[in-house]
Amino acid sequence: MRTNTTRKAMPYIIPEADFDRKLNMSEKNTSHTESYLAKGVVDFVLPGFTTPYGYRLVKSCNGDHYRMITTSDTPETVYAVKLIFREDIVEAKRTCTQIMVWRTPNVIHDRAVHGLPQIFFQFFLEQYAIVVSDEQQTIDGRRFWERMISWAINTPGYNVYVSDGSEEDRPLSFMTSWDDFYSQWADFCWGSDKDVHTHRLLVISKDKLH
Template sequence: MLPLMIDSADFSQKLGLISRNVEHTEAFLARGTVDFHLPGFMLPVGYRLIKSRYGNEYRLVTIDDGKPYTAYAVRLTFHKEITFPHGAATQVMVWRTPRAVHQRVISGLPQSFFQWVLSEYDIVVSDSEQTGDGQWFWLRMIDWAFSMNYRISVADGTVGEEWHLTPVSSYAELEERWIAFAWRYDRDVHPHPRLVISKA
């Protein structure tokens, strides 16, 4: 399915308010985490990049006014139905703080994390719902993927039970043919088109 365009997600509203961010960050830390090393990302002093011990959720956490604060968060899900028989990863719950004090630190983090996901799992599929920021990010990463000679496809699940992947040969073709198809506001159709980036 193509990604449904949505307003800010619930988790964004929760993490966007400092008091609620602190509350959710404390709860995330209390459940158990381990430090995570992201290749190529220089972790500044005062920040920790961590992963949940019990799931595929990652956060960049710092101390803000003496309390733990999430500056960046992302969760991964895994599935095979769209790219069967190959597995794929999807980034869900992607969030980054709007606070200016953290922008220098997180400016390249979403791209670096996406590139790591692709290097680890070979195939990344877009989420079924995206905000305008999510669309912008995917367009940027597709442009990058073309520069790396990776494969870009549109997955269409609107007909029957199987997903049909159509290769996209260029960014120009994506703009001319697929953007309007991939991002729309129709809730009856939105789960059925997705964008796929694969290394092979």
């Protein structure tokens, strides 16, 4: 999850991420949350989302790291997302990538976090215009991106592309439909070959990129 430009770029399927293991366990979650809060946060208002009673939405004072936490005496993280920004994926454009997305599997928080991943994603698109998928994804990460690709293809004003970093000029291929995505691009982008699939990016953009 480094931000340098030599970092390879895309959906290589991985097992459970390290932050999943840290946040899924209650004791580790509260410790991780305490450390996050101690570094400084500010309350955050997410357009289109009403923070439920008993929870806070916060943003780190030290970067683009957002969390929803409980307001209990021992706060617990129930949702987390962290961004990086790059200028080496789309020529002359700054893009953002969610390098950490975590949602609690604990059913007692289901209602609180319902719809939150998609609302955050749409907010980042409004703010930064171009969102690019991470170089490595879990199966859950792939499913989320498939959902957002479907949403973008069916919503006027959004465009979906594949960026093939295995070619020197990193061509962008426009997706014309959901069937086009699944028949031509899904297996092209995701897979278990680290030398191939880490180079292939999915791009959702408010701008027409070609």
